[in-house]
Amino acid sequence: xxxxxxxxxxxxxxxxxxxxxxxxxxxxxxxxxxxxxxxxxxxxxxxxxxxxxxxxxxxxxxxxxxxxxxxxxxxxxxxxxxxxxxxxxxxxxxxxxxxxxxxxxxxxxxxxxxxxxxxxxxxxxxxxxxxxxxxxxxxxxxxxxxxxxxxxxxxxxxxxxxxxxxxx
Numbered sequence: 001x002x003x004x005x006x007x008x009x010x011x012x013x014x015x016x017x018x019x020x021x022x023x024x025x026x027x028x029x030x031x032x033x034x035x036x037x038x039x040x041x042x043x044x045x046x047x048x049x050x051x052x053x054x055x056x057x058x059x060x061x062x063x064x065x066x067x068x069x070x071x072x073x074x075x076x077x078x079x080x081x082x083x084x085x086x087x088x089x090x091x092x093x094x095x096x097x098x099x100x101x102x103x104x105x106x107x108x109x110x111x112x113x114x115x116x117x118x119x120x121x122x123x124x125x126x127x128x129x130x131x132x133x134x135x136x137x138x139x140x141x142x143x144x145x146x147x148x149x150x151x152x153x154x155x156x157x158x159x160x161x162x163x164x165x166x167x168x
Contacts (some may be wrong), residue, residue, distance in 0.1 A: 003086050004042070005079035007031060007094045007164040012075045015049055016096075017089070018059060018153040025062065025152040026097070027104045030071035031079075031166055032146035033139045034091025040136035041116075041147050043129045043165040047123055050158060051121035053090050057122040059160050062150040063137060070146035074098065075132025079166055092166055115147070122158045136167065 009016050009029065019026050024157040033039040046061050074095035081090075115137050120126025130136040139145050149162060 002167045003077070003088065003090070004082040005090045005166050005168065006082050007077050007079050007166060009096055009161045009163070010022050011077045012096045012097070016022070016151065016162065018151045018156065018158045018160070020156050022154060022156050025150045026070065027095065027107045028149050028151050029074070029162070030105055030146040030148040031059035031092055031094045031164060032070040033141050033143055034093065035142045037091045037094035037141045037168045038138055040138040040167045041164055042136045042167050043127065044116070044118070044149070045125070045127035045163045046120045046121040046160055047125050048120045048158065048160050049061060053122055053140060056156040057153060058119050059122060060117065060119045060152045061126070061156050061162070062114050063116040063147055064112035064114045064138065064150055065137070065147050066108025066110055066112050066145055070144050071108040071148050072106045074105035082165065090166070090168060092168060093164045105148070120160070122155070
């Protein structure tokens with residue numbers, strides 16, 4: 001039976017922010033498999049945190065996989081068990097860009113291949129959940145690859161937070 005872990009931007013910063021330049025994506029976070037187990041992203045949630053906005057604006061989120069080498073750097077996030085009966089730590093590792101994402105992680109190489117895209121309003125929720133167990137975004141254990149969360153917006157510097165559920 002697989003274990004499910006949560007990776008939350010709140011572990012690093014209260015708010016993440018899209019690029020200060022419109023329509024420019026930021027590699028905000030990554031999850032990469034450990035040496036012994038595959039890791040599968042089964043859900044991603046985003047909440048726009050704009051307040052008092054007078055225009056409809058959106059935040060685009062892209063989950064992309066680097067195919068040659070994994071991303072690195074950033075501030076480490078410990079994947080937390082969703083079920084408190086889980087006694088084992090996650091083998092997968094995760095990190096997010098410092099400074100609320102404006103200091104992006106160091107992107108991997110090869111690709112990236114966009115494997116999922118969704119969005120949210122600048123002050124509303126959005127997300128993605130794998131429609132069935134076979135539709136998760138999986139990387140094999142020991143692979144030097146990562147699944148990264150990119151953010152972009154037609155408006156600069158929109159605030160948001162994110163949460164990923166990963167299964168091992």
